[in-house]
Amino acid sequence: MQEKSLIHKSQQGHIESFENLIKNYQKLAFNIAYRMLGNIEDAKDATQDAFLKAYKNIDQFKEESTFSTWLYKIVTNTCLDVLRKKKKIKIYSYDQNIETEKGKVLREIADEENTPEKIVEKNEIQKHMQQAIDSLSEHHRSVIILRDIQGFSYEEIAKILNCSKGTVKSRINRARQALKKIIKSGELFDKDYVKI
Amino acid sequence: MNCTKIQEWISLYIDEQVDEVTKEEVKKHLIECEKCKAEYEMMLEAISLCKELPMIDLPEEFEESLHEKLVDVQKSKYKKSIKNMNWKAFTSIAAMLVIGITSMSLFNFTKDIPKEEIASMNIDYSKQKQLDTEKNVENEEIPEKKSEENKKDTKDLNTDVKKYLLQKNNDNPKDSVTSKDILEEESTNPTQEQLSKIDFYAASEETLPVKNYRMQQANQHIRYKGFMTINISSHELIQIVQNIGGNLETSKDYNMEDIKTKMNFSPTEEMVVYIPKEKLSEFEKKARELGEVKKYFIENEDITRNYENILQEIKNLQNQKIKLKEEMNNHNDSEQIKKIQEEIKKVNENIDELKEEVKNLNEEIQFCTICVSLYDE
Structure with a gap:
């Protein structure tokens, strides 16, 4: 009930109401973006862009879905756009391995000593899991993040990704198979870290 | 029950998205089959690794900087609305003035003329209106013509695709389902994907350096996978693959184990790459320029039957849907209708x-999967 009135006020342009409205969802939204894009900077930009889009277009929010689903949908789409643009520019991603005299190092280590990522991802396995997720295709990445990291239901995922439940089922299965294979082959990281 | 089918269900089984019968089948199979049990456990492990990933906090200045941006958006929105409002106010005042003046003058004017003349004026006016609308129709004809031309274009494309698909399915027995049927039922407009597939078929037949290559019939679906051993770094390999538009994603996955055991090989580092089929020779050339290729082998697998089985299954389901819809129309009982709707x-x-499966297979057909082993020397 309270959410309804916040939505109503946001539709009239009231910023504070909009900020209250997204308060409970912004952390999860940011985490979706972080797992999708693999680094905090891009995730912050994408989340904020998505929120601005939501604010501008809140008139178009129909109460067919919950507000949170609508918001996560915008966040996911914004991230997918970012990924597509990145693909076009064809730059190396942060996590691509580069060769040095000492052997293989991770591209991101050099300028990352004190960034929040370093502090957050204390656990090496977690770091390598993110790399494994980064190497999934866009579609597979989004379902793994929504289902296995954030724990959305199949129905919610179908709404967020704007596809049918059948597609979600098939895609989750494919994505898990792919992820499993990456972890098993350890092709993106040293085998010592992940023992399965 | 075969293992491939079970492995398709494992993911849904874990999430309890299968019906009771399937659940029991999978359960039973997992007790009996070591291989599938290992796959199942590995998937559970992968899922739990995902679940262990922590939620991270918002960056410190997140809310502040968002607030600033929101204020900017609001300002520009507000400016716009003011502009719109002024314009609206201006036009409505102007319109009111015009109406006011004309009605007053008309009022004065009609006072001096007899009623019959007013009646004939009205007729004239309606004639004028008719003329106007005719003019409008003439004007509108041009865009209509344009859209007709567009339609013609897409029609041409349609017939091209249909021709292609017809030719593709010429050898099939009449009762078998073809992708043409499915496509026609779903949409009459061909998608870009379907069109590019045609180009791809044309391009691939000449350029494939496949060893046990056989003449590929138009209605066959061949999946290629292969194996390469080379002494370059993973970084160099990534560059080659990216330059020719391949990718490294393990998104289209199937089992490479059989090939590895066939070659009796255990490498130090491995990568699975996906190369567009028509770029295969280019990939080989570039790889040979950079390093020494020890082993190189591409083999093909005919997945036509698999492909057609899925299409057949889709067709069956579509028939079932039609029957269910008919049945629903014959019922008046809301309970029954609800049941059928669920079905x-x-x-x-x-x-x-299944359509997603077809899409995946199409991807696999267009890309060649190569397991590249890198050795240092």
């Missing part, structure tokens, strides 16, 4: 699932 929903889900 239709399930059938739709299955259809979507």
